[in-house]
Amino acid sequence: MNKLIALCCYALSLYGCDLGGSTFVQREQAGGIDRLHSRVVANPGIARFECIDSASGRCHYTLFDTSCQAAPSALPTQRPACGREPLQRFVLDAGDDKRVAALPAFRPCVRGDAKVPGPDCEVPVALAAR
Template identity: 45%
Template sequence: MTKLIALLQFLLALAGFSSGGTTWTSQVHDGGHVLSSRAHAQDGVARFDCIDSSSGRCHYTLYPQRCAGAPCDAPPLRSFDVARGDSRQIAGLPGFRLCVDADGAALGPDCKPRAAVAKH
């Protein structure tokens, strides 16, 4: 099936049509924890759609693209949230790595909650 889709996209590109951009979807239905989000970025403009969230908000953290798949200590490019059923569009974004969560916990570049800092 994926080969057929790739072939169709190739043929459309040859004909002058291009879907372009990158789309991310996040779906989590784990007991009481629900998250459904979609984001699309093209030509430096990104749209973030919070379709559903058990907390009522989707919390987004964007890291530099270089943080994908590698240890990274870079700070987030942006952190923001979007209400369930709403969307937000942001222009002027470079390539980025997307992390999204329903809880609002601070997420690291690996999209996992950052470990609590020990107090001395």
């Protein structure tokens, strides 16, 4: 059923029907050279992940449920309870892309290394030192 919905959304988009969506672009540069460049286009029913360039040759994606987000000024007790476990993790080689159907609302975190970020997309201090 989810694949049918994704197919219908894709077909409608070919005819110019915009069902809403989000685009996430992450670009990190050092000395004018891309160290990481990724684009994620999330539409209802399907998301496309593109690892455009990475100094390591790979983009490491970690997807978190959007319920893990809270206003930056919110007190810890006001933040929504959410697990630190990601919805999905995968790796793409630079220049590759991947389409994933039937994802719930998510927040992508992209890194050039294999360190696992938390829901805030930051690597915990204990892991960053390794």
